[in-house]
Amino acid sequence: MNKRGVLTVGAGFLVGALALLAAQPASVQKLTANLFSVDKDGLTLMADVSVTRLRGGEKYIPMRVWLGKETKGTVYITRASFTVTDPKGVSHPVASVEELRRDYGPNLISADYKFDHRVVESGDQVSSHFADAFNFVTAPVFFANPSGFPSTLRENGEIQLRTYTGTFLYFANPAGKDPGEYKLTFTDPKSGVSLEVPVTIPWSR
Numbered sequence: 001m002n003k004r005g006v007l008t009v010g011a012g013f014l015v016g017a018l019a020l021l022a023a024q025p026a027s028v029q030k031l032t033a034n035l036f037s038v039d040k041d042g043l044t045l046m047a048d049v050s051v052t053r054l055r056g057g058e059k060y061i062p063m064r065v066w067l068g069k070e071t072k073g074t075v076y077i078t079r080a081s082f083t084v085t086d087p088k089g090v091s092h093p094v095a096s097v098e099e100l101r102r103d104y105g106p107n108l109i110s111a112d113y114k115f116d117h118r119v120v121e122s123g124d125q126v127s128s129h130f131a132d133a134f135n136f137v138t139a140p141v142f143f144a145n146p147s148g149f150p151s152t153l154r155e156n157g158e159i160q161l162r163t164y165t166g167t168f169l170y171f172a173n174p175a176g177k178d179p180g181e182y183k184l185t186f187t188d189p190k191s192g193v194s195l196e197v198p199v200t201i202p203w204s205r
Helices: 003-022 096-102 107-122 125-130
Strands: 025-029 035-040 043-048 060-069 075-076 082-085 092-093 156-159 161-173 182-187 194-199
Touching: 035 092, 035 125, 035 194, 043 125, 043 182, 043 194, 060 075, 060 096, 060 107, 060 125, 060 182, 082 161, 092 182, 096 107, 107 161, 125 161, 156 161
Parallel strands: none
Antiparallel strands: 025 035, 035 043, 043 060, 060 161, 075 156, 082 092, 082 182, 182 194
16 A cells, blocks of 8 residues: 555544544433533533422422533533423523513522522532532522522623533423423533533422
């Protein structure tokens, strides 16, 4: 085989290897009964349904989400970055503040935050997952807490090399206490990078 042929074969192997890497599925983990995680290409998306499971009978369901990055570059986070697909295949964007205040109410929002803070402060799963190599950065706030922290909306966030952040979201819940699989999807509006984590919700009876 001549030199040109060797180069052609080598290039073919390289392209094939890159395609194989690109096709590798995301690594999904169930860290606890209520915490689900997916890792792909240095980006981690986590969904905590500790509060979600309490609100299956409501028009909206809360969900704590976490994002971490262990590689270079910036991932941008906005309200429009997130959707939840229910077991019936219907995709729901993050609810608006007005919708939530009208059809869910400030008392439930306050109770959700109170419960969420207690769970987050007492749980080590998220921090241990990201370990000491990661730094927590200021989180976006898409829903303010009517009776405590966080009290101010902050519509945008970002993570970079070895940083992580978390925020609290609400989604419409026409499926009720459906026992099937839900999917939380995150998409960076600037780069188009997308990640999806499947979750099952152990609804409270």
